[in-house]
Amino acid sequence: MDxxxxxxxxxxxxxxxxxxxxxxxxxISFALAPGSMTALLGGNGAGKTTTIATIMGLVTPTxxxxxxxxxxxxxxxxxxxxxxxxxxxxxxxxxxxTVRQNLTVFAQLYGVAGVAExxxxxxxxxxxxxxxDRPTGKLSAGQKTRVSLxxxxxxxxxxxxxxxPTASLDPDTADWVRGRLEAYRRARGATVLLAxxxxxxxxxxxxxxxxxxxxxIEDDDTPARLLDRYGRHTLEEVFLDVxxxxxxxxxxxx
Amino acid sequence: MTGELSAHxxxxxxxxxxxxxxSSWPRILDLIYxxxxxxxxxxxxxxxxxxxxxxxxxxxxxxxxxxxxxxILFRGQLGFSISFLEEMWARNLGNIMMSPLRPVEFVAAxxxxxxxxxxxxxxxxxxxxxxxFGFNLWSLxxxxxxxxxxxxxxxxxxxxxxxxxVLRNGMGAESLAWTIMFLxxxxxxxxxxxxxxxxxxxxxxxxxxxxxxxxxxxxxLIEHVFRSDLMLQALALNIVLFAAAxxxxxxxxxxxxxxxSLMQTGE
Numbered sequence: 001m002d003x004x005x006x007x008x009x010x011x012x013x014x015x016x017x018x019x020x021x022x023x024x025x026x027x028i029s030f031a032l033a034p035g036s037m038t039a040l041l042g043g044n045g046a047g048k049t050t051t052i053a054t055i056m057g058l059v060t061p062t063x064x065x066x067x068x069x070x071x072x073x074x075x076x077x078x079x080x081x082x083x084x085x086x087x088x089x090x091x092x093x094x095x096x097x098t099v100r101q102n103l104t105v106f107a108q109l110y111g112v113a114g115v116a117e118x119x120x121x122x123x124x125x126x127x128x129x130x131x132x133d134r135p136t137g138k139l140s141a142g143q144k145t146r147v148s149l150x151x152x153x154x155x156x157x158x159x160x161x162x163x164x165p166t167a168s169l170d171p172d173t174a175d176w177v178r179g180r181l182e183a184y185r186r187a188r189g190a191t192v193l194l195a196x197x198x199x200x201x202x203x204x205x206x207x208x209x210x211x212x213x214x215x216x217i218e219d220d221d222t223p224a225r226l227l228d229r230y231g232r233h234t235l236e237e238v239f240l241d242v243x244x245x246x247x248x249x250x251x252x253x254x
Numbered sequence: 255m256t257g258e259l260s261a262h263x264x265x266x267x268x269x270x271x272x273x274x275x276x277s278s279w280p281r282i283l284d285l286i287y288x289x290x291x292x293x294x295x296x297x298x299x300x301x302x303x304x305x306x307x308x309x310x311x312x313x314x315x316x317x318x319x320x321x322x323x324x325x326i327l328f329r330g331q332l333g334f335s336i337s338f339l340e341e342m343w344a345r346n347l348g349n350i351m352m353s354p355l356r357p358v359e360f361v362a363a364x365x366x367x368x369x370x371x372x373x374x375x376x377x378x379x380x381x382x383x384x385x386x387f388g389f390n391l392w393s394l395x396x397x398x399x400x401x402x403x404x405x406x407x408x409x410x411x412x413x414x415x416x417x418x419x420v421l422r423n424g425m426g427a428e429s430l431a432w433t434i435m436f437l438x439x440x441x442x443x444x445x446x447x448x449x450x451x452x453x454x455x456x457x458x459x460x461x462x463x464x465x466x467x468x469x470x471x472x473x474x475l476i477e478h479v480f481r482s483d484l485m486l487q488a489l490a491l492n493i494v495l496f497a498a499a500x501x502x503x504x505x506x507x508x509x510x511x512x513x514x515s516l517m518q519t520g521e
Contacts (some may be wrong), residue, residue: 013327019514053517056352060511074511081354093350094274094340108266109353135277151349 007070009159009191010033010055015064017050024050026215027064037185037192039202042212043243048195050248051212052161054192056086058163068159082111088163089145095137099128099147102136103154110155122150126180142173149177154182160184162194166201174198178205199235209235218242259362261463263355267363271337272370285375289325293379294340296321315389317445322391323401323471324444325376326436327464330409331416333371334364335431338417343424351516357507359498364417365410371503372406397474399469400485407492408463411499418506421516444468463488463495
């Protein structure tokens with residue numbers, strides 16, 4: 001694990017989550033420095049979603065500790081939820097409400113000051129102005145993703161959790177979304193944790209990659225050092241090596 | 255239910271449900287349609303029986319009054335539960351549960367929406383009851399306020415409990431939202447006196463707050479007596495019921511967090 005000099009934005013210590021007889025997360029620990037962008041990788045059932053849900057306070061750990069911006073999750077979640085946000089393609093916004101109505105509701109839930117101005121600002125930034133008065137359900141997948149992104153940025157979150165932020169988007173829209181995320185992180189110094197299966201996205205956006213498998217952390221490093229260690233040219237190859245249990249270069253040499 | 259209450263967040267949720275309601279005429283029609291049908295059916299039955307029975311002629315309005323009060327109970331719970339279920343149907347629960355919205359604020363918003371939906375559905379029906387049968391529910395005055403307060407408290411308590419079950423068990427528990435209140439229909443003696451029940455079942459009936467309301471309504475319409483003692487007993491039971499439902503909701507929410515059910519909105 002990288003050393004984190006400042007107080008971590010997210011600190012997970014020996015987190016275990018067991019659902020009846022299934023261990024979803026098995027004693028993982030990591031800390032994310034403020035302003036960092038980190039990818040959480042892993043195959044289906046690796047424990048990524050449970051880890052993110054635990055960070056959001058949506059799931060109570062079986063044991064271990066999760067702290068976000070210094071607050072214990074889920075016990076003290078209401079101290080920090082206003083400073084966090086998330087985006088996921090697996091959660092929708094009400095389809096009959098217009099984009100403006102949805103954003104207004106969420107802005108009020110997050111206690112955003114100057115709701116109309118903030119929505120106008122985000123709409124201009126995310127190219128949503130013409131869509132504001134259309135029902136959310138009538139939008140294309142790419143437009144809905146932009147609306148979700150707008151919702152996730154409404155409160156200027158210090159911690160942003162993204163679950164597959166570009167899933168089901170065409171390459172052009174996906175690239176555009178990545179650009180916006182990068183710009184937001186740079187402008188606000190936000191800490192971003194990204195769960196993704198898109199290795200190109202991870203290589204472009206993240207300075208750190210945590211790879212999970214069967215609820216454990218299999219590897220944790222910068223993309224460059226992972227490529228070097230596994231003797232690979234792409235993170236996709238590294239991911240496959242980890243998923244299929246192939247040893248990295250230094251282990252193979254021993 | 256954990257934490258301070260923010261009027262802004264409650265208002266945001268009420269606004270969300272109001273936007274939804276006003277954007278969908280079938281939702282509004284649904285609020286009015288069935289209470290109207292019920293009122294007409296029981297009203298005509300009352301006319302028929304009243305014309306052929308001396309007692310029922312004297313007890314004018316008991317059926318129609320009962321059906322209107324029953325609808326307050328039933329529609330109050332349904333209004334609460336449907337607003338909650340809208341989040342499940344819209345796959346929006348994740349957004350809600352990961353926002354700063356506290357459980358107490360969520361419940362407060364659902365209670366307000368239950369009142370709004372009830373007003374949209376019931377006010378026109380009470381006016382139709384005057385037009386068709388000359389039965390003016392509003393003329394009951396203070397007694398109506400006491401009946402309403404007790405019935406709405408029971409409906410919210412049941413709505414809170416059912417919402418907790420759906421949070422914990424997913425949409426498999428949805429059908430309870432539609433049917434659970436019908437368990438109270440025979441037990442709370444909506445259309446007949448408690449004395450009709452077998453002795454052992456009367457004990458069960460008197461544990462349920464609406465029983466006192468329906469007995470109180472019959473006392474008012476038949477004997478022209480307002481039974482404040484019945485209303486106070488109903489209120490005491492309602493306080494216990496509401497506290498138990500709130501406790502159960504928090505326990506089920508906590509259990510849902512332990513089981514990871516909040517991440518799923520399916521069956």
